[in-house]
Amino acid sequence: MAENNKNQNMIGEDSLPVTSYWKDVVRRFCKNKIAVIGLIALCIIIILCAGAPLFTSYDPVVDMDFMNMLAAPGSEGHPLGTDDLGRDIWCRLLYGGRSSLITGLSVSLLAAAIGVVIGLYSGYFGGVIESLLMRFTDIMLSFPFLIVAIAIMSVLGSSQRNIIIALAITSWPRFARLTRGQVLAVKNSEYVEAAKVGGFKNTRIIFRHVLPNCIGPLIIQGTLSVGGAILSAASLNYLGLGADAASPDWGMMLSQGRNYLQTASYLTTIPGLAISATVLAMNWIGDGMRDAFDPKMRK
Amino acid sequence: MKDEKNILKIEDLKVYFPIKKGVLQKTVGHVKAVDGVTLNIRRGETLGLVGESGCGKTTIGRAIVRLNTPTSGRILYDGQDILSLKGDDLRKIRRKLQIIFQDPYSSLNPRHTVQNMITEILTVQMGMTPAQAEDRMEELLDQVGLNKAYALRYPHEFSGGQRQRVAIAKAIALQPEFLVCDEAVSALDVSIQSQIINLLMDLKGEYGDMTYLFISHALNVVEHISDRVAVMYLGKIMEFADNEELFSHAAHPYTQALLSAIPILSGRKARERIILKGDVPGAAHIPSGCRFHTRCPYATEECMKKEPELKDIGNGHLVACLKV
Amino acid sequence: ATSEADKPASAGTESGSASGAETGKPASTNDNGEKVLRIGTYMPVTTLVPWKTTSDGDGYIIRQIYHTLLEMNKQSEFAPGLAKSWECSEDGKVWTFHLRDDIYWQTGNDLFGDEKVQVTAEDVKFSFEYYLDPAHESVRYTGLADTIDKIEVVDDFTIKFYTKDIDVLFEYKMYQNYIIPKKGIDENWDFAAFPVGSGAYKFVEHVVDTRVLLEKNEDFWLEPALDKIEFKIITDKSVSSIALQNQEIDITLALLPTDIPAVVSKDFLKIDNNGGSLRWIGFNCKDELFQDKELRRALTMAVDVDGAVKAVYANDAGIDLAIRGYSVVTPERPGYDGELCKAETPVYDPKAAQEKLESIGWKKGSDGIYEKDGQKLKFTLQVGNNDSNREKMAVIVSSQLKAIGVDCTAQTVEWGTHSSDVKDGNVQMYIMGGYSNLDGPLRLMHSNETVLSPNCGYADPELDSVLDEAWRTIDYDARCKLIAKASAMFASGTAHLADWYEYSQTGYNVRVKDFDYATVYQPLCSSQRNVTVE
Amino acid sequence: MTNEKCLEVKNLRTWFHTPEGIVKSVDGISFSIERGKTLALVGESGCGKTITSLSLIKLLPETAELHADSIILNGRDVTNLDKNEARKIRGAEISMIFQEPMTSLNPVYRIERQLGEVFRLHNPGISSAEVKQRSIEILKKVGVPNPEERLKVYPHQLSGGLRQRVMIAISLASNPRMVIADEPTTALDVTIQAQILDLLKQLQKDMNMSILLITHDFGVVSQIADRVAVMYAGRIVEEGKMEDVFTDPWHPYTKLLILSIPGIKVTRGNRLESIQGSVPNPLKFPEGCRFAPRCPYAKDICHKQQPPEIVSGDRRVSCFLRGDQHEG
Amino acid sequence: MWTYIIRRIFQAVPTLLVISFMIFSLLYITPGDPVDLILGTEDQQVSEEQRQLIMEEWGLDKPFFVRYLNFIKDALHGDLGTSYATNQPVFESVMIRMPATFKLAAFSMVLSLLISVPLGTLAALKHNSIWDSIATALATIGVSLPKFWFGLVLMIYLSLKWGLLPSTGSAELTVDGPVEFLKYIIMPGSSLALGMAATQTRMIRSSMLDVLGQDYVRYARSKGLKEKVVIWMHAFKNAMIPVITVVGSEIGGLLGGAVVTESIFSWPGVGRLAVNSISKRDYPMIQGITLLLCTSYLVINLIIDIVYAWVDPRIRLDKKS
Ligand SMILES: Nc1ncnc2c1ncn2[C@@H]1O[C@H](COP(=O)(O)OP(=O)(O)OP(=O)(O)O)[C@@H](O)[C@H]1O
Ligand SMILES: Nc1ncnc2c1ncn2[C@@H]1O[C@H](COP(=O)(O)OP(=O)(O)OP(=O)(O)O)[C@@H](O)[C@H]1O
Ligand SMILES: [Mg+2]
């Protein structure tokens, strides 16, 4: 009888492709045309920057040509022209991308790591821990960004690493807030309660069950903050708080070119475009990733 | 001090949620979600718990699986007070007490495939190897009537009925002795609902002495599946009896009203419809005396003043009404 | 066109900050026929208290309001100020000043009301004694206390200063210290909020971070040629040049090289400068690495300073914004002798530089960087963030050093950190500027740390004694010779990798007249000039 | 058929154009409602009930495409109205009570405003005092105690039952001749549900409205409907008088549906009758009878051809088996 | 509500204490010598004797904690100390510049909302159309342009090339009238507003899309209301609820973060004072600025929360959710 019932109850014809999660994520990502364009663009940018010596014969620092300063884009030997010290802009753009991308990516990763962990724990456990952590986050949020950055960099000295630290310290609270908001929404859902009833340990619940469901907005915030970090570094540069003044960096190029806005506007437009392109590509990738990580988008 | 007959004893359980106000978050009052409930659940039985929305059914169910902390009272599982457990002991006992939630759409983690969910439980909690876990998972899916090809699907790729099957598979993966079904079929379509009810009944046959606490506001479903039925109103049990007894000789006016709301289609003699007046008072403002008197068609002066006790009117039929 | 015309002209009621700033329309003379000079300054006003200020930005304003005993002309010579003449005793220790007898404290304020009170020798004595009291925290305390022995009032308009020793910079000190009214101190007048002096222009209002407005002092011995002076604070230098081109302001101080062509191309604008200001790239001679003078010389040879200066200050207008220098004394100052110093300075020759490095034991490592005893030739060239030209110099120097195998990093740091780092010797190589006043050379070259500022550990006892001697020599020519000698000695010590003089340009509208020596650090109305607008 | 028809729908088709293909949510349904009567549309989740009602009230999402031979509402063909005209019939001619009183009231406005705007819209130039007066009146009518006070509160301050009453009040404030009630009691308690259904019946009588009641709960149907139409996968499979359909369902789907309700035919503790499988994917409905894959009585022909509509008296059914009297 | 406000004010006290301690210690370890500042900078000579005098006078010779406690003690009396650089009371110096900063912040906030609300709504209403793409593209460009660049470009075109607006300065709304006021504030305001408008547009778009799919919007339509009414009455207010919080946290950034814009446009605000004070190591001033900025941030957030509760009646202020 029981045997019979079971068969009677059996549901299921196979209609969906059976693939592993990651293959599926990749497949979903690849289906999103804009995201793929973004990824290809970013890859090109990364390849160009990482393999800079392959694409230019100049040295970004040493090769100055005092006879050929401020050559316009398209001039001989300098496809994008030269800057105010006669350095090849194409070359500096390529090398500059290295430091800008590193700054952008590390700041987001660092800030996300700190912010997400704090947000997860405070959101999940609530109570005193939550109030303390969130009070602290509020404090960090209300601190004028610049004062903190300057103070940190004055103590540690200006260098790319310290810019990264300063920016990460000032930007994690956003992640913490966002994560906490998400966690609050997720933690009372029945599947988290089911996991509790299932007897899982809190850490496991937090990272396996809660975190994946908060990830969408975090990815968006993360990719947005890559561009934000590059721009913040540029602002620090504007205020003269950059790293090595000779080594190339998009933000630095942008702020150093500001005096030439009227006479040689390409000094700022070129790095500006590079930043915009990267930010745009990151945003597209971010949108695509959010969708790819969301199984609901599975067709 | 193991009680052979009763697997779970709830003694004078009270669950109050504080209402906080003011500068210092002072507690100004309580939502008395469960206000002194005593229940014995027998090993292997299906106990139906019915009542209006907000009367505290879910709160009892959640208290049993320790999803909320009771204000007072005891819950004895096999003679052991589970409310005092902590840490590993708590985690151990939790495996024996499982819950199936009402909403098949929110009770499964949308980011995990069925396989993820079930094998995680099996490997982490039951200590199986991944291979064993996979075999066991297939077995479980088979038991709840799901094709094992579905294992790699995500929750949203299932229909409501299928999701509820997955939820059940998850719950029984831990081989619990006691299953709380909190409105486990309310969100489903009639045709699917009957599938799940059948499944729950089948599982019971298969796992021998599994005990159900079946929470629902659908009386016809409860009538169909339960051995005994308890009727709650505003945090208290109003009537408690064997299924047959209750449905044929409802003694409490509230139960009578509920029963009269069961659709009368055919094959059953029509009951006189009792339409209760007014709204359910919130659990924060429980009326004095008999808490049902504001809506009771038979209420008198006395009902406003005196709170009735549950009393046996024979055959273990308990009623809390001054008029009976 | 808006409200300007119907606004009341009187100074007291005009409180908005929009005055005279309509775009595209020259408003030097406003519609009431008043002559208003609008000066754009990039320096914020820190304080208007005469004995507290150290910033040029404050000085621009204070010098119009207060008198100093002496002023300075374009040739760096002292000129009459409050004192119409002065003389020094034979032994160089007694200075006598004869004051003008037609100077009155400014009226129309709550301190003096409408009463015309003369400025007398008593006021002068009071001012200096006030500054000599350490309790008043005068910023010039040390300089004065070291020098002045006593002050004697001879009559109402004659005053004598007795100095402790010969002080060749005494006149300079008389040029630096403003004369304040005794009455104001007695009555606890708030000099920060409302300065009252005896200068040609009276204070009207100060809108924080926005502007300071002055008006003509009718009681001045000479009729001031302007009715009003408005200092507008425009922090960003390139914005300031935009404002000049827009005719929102008449004068802008410190044009950026990049803005010069645009300014020069406008026929209603002119540029001019007020002498060179020293900039230098220095070694911290206390640093382990740079204690070696030969290394310093080798590095100096590796950098094309001429080319760098030309490149950094290049502009389409072809104006010399800076020239390479060899002496720490600027050409306008006594004791300048470029040739003498040039002879002592190593010439640019990167090859020779490398040979020299090798001769003192540095070897190129596998990465192309020199090393010695396992130590890389690696250091930082630190520069403050206040000047993009210096930053560019740093960039060029560091990359030219890199080119020969020296790992030099150019590092911009926030200005406050930089200046204190340099002072504390907390740098390796650095760029600084300033010290172009009369006392600059002494302070730059002398090794006495308590008196002197950033020479960063360079010490040469012989040089010190030459300097000491120079500063006690009253005879001008003899003193010049000594200073020149000292500067040549300093050059041969190679404490600086490079020096150059920057001629920062003042841009102004041609309607500004009698603006001879292109600075507003001197009174705009004095015995020397009376600036006006057409 | 002496009574005047309030609504007559002929061959309504509402299709969605999605990237995956055409979703035929409603695929050729016809029905009519007489004035003052109630038609219940029952069927499983996803069978197209809500889309049907949205088609009638012209609130379909933009991706939807509506075709019909005719939709006659109160004697006027409303099949192809432009946006503005469609807006004008809403409220005035036809209005709707939604399933979820929790989410259908705007959380940020007081009841007064949400109710008042309907009066203002349909009675231009009406004074504030009168709006208030009428609001109180209509709340009283739907049985809201202390209507004056209730006007001042926000939706979240009301219990579910009161919220549903308020929604009914809002929907009736424009005096529509036809009301669509899309699962009006699903979110409510049994005892409250009984009150609301009673209220609807009462109001229908008072105002001589027609009601299109959408539900999947046969209990509700049995309490209020005059006629029942059973929908399956975008089609109406059976239609008839409520008592007839319940006591003697012709279509196997209807029959199984009724049998799967506990406590109706099957006795306690026994297995319930249940329909195997689940609702077909609307992207690829089976050829032939759409219920055939799940139908225990299906024959070959059922899988191949669309069943004809068999009309008998005031009843109709779409099933091949009806001809040869299946009994299981 | 008053109890709520009072509670929030109580809560702010420890927050401000922590902030003051953090900034105090940060500055303590930051290199730079205040004595030099008090006595003047690079061109001045300082004797050891005078240095000692100054240290004592300003309490700089005391240990860290004593200095901190003194600072707190004075701060509780409303005295934030005296600036090393200008000798002016810090509190007054900051407060005199606060209005300018607030004005700019408020204006750019309003401006950014004026841009983002219609743009975001349009993008949501016509989503997946060309309008949507344009709005998204504008938003992306907006986020990836640095403020100083945009500010300078605006100035070059609007004021230098076309002569439409004055390049720098500020005007008083009450004294000079709205036209003058706008003339001066429009460029700094828009350079600040651009980035914010970009993020807000995206937020409003998604929030609006979300709300448009809600039952109550459909219900509002079913009442026969005009589309305009449905969108601006029923959808809009709800869509703004999540936006409010974002706006709140952005204002914080605006107060302390307009430094670059303030420098470019010579706006007499707190940001410029902060930068000047930092470069001069004017510790009392930096502490004062930080504390006052944080305080205003907390106050603004309180206001935002009250607005939030006012817009969304489901939030009850006196009950912890
Ligand atoms: N976490 C909580 N905080 C405050 N009040 C709560 C909480 N959980 C439940 N309540 C209140 O307790 C009462 C009982 O809730 P419970 O969920 O147990 O009712 P129920 O009988 O399960 O209702 P339903 O049939 O709607 O599921 C309700 O008034 C509810 O608002
Ligand atoms: N915007 C849409 N785009 C594509 N398909 C849609 C859309 N809206 C609804 N559908 C499809 O139309 C079908 C009918 O939906 P409808 O909402 O009418 O079902 P229902 O009978 O009201 O179900 P329920 O009882 O769950 O409310 C469903 O299969 C659904 O997937
Ligand atoms: Mg419940």
Ligand SMILES: [Mg+2]
């Ligand atoms: Mg529906």
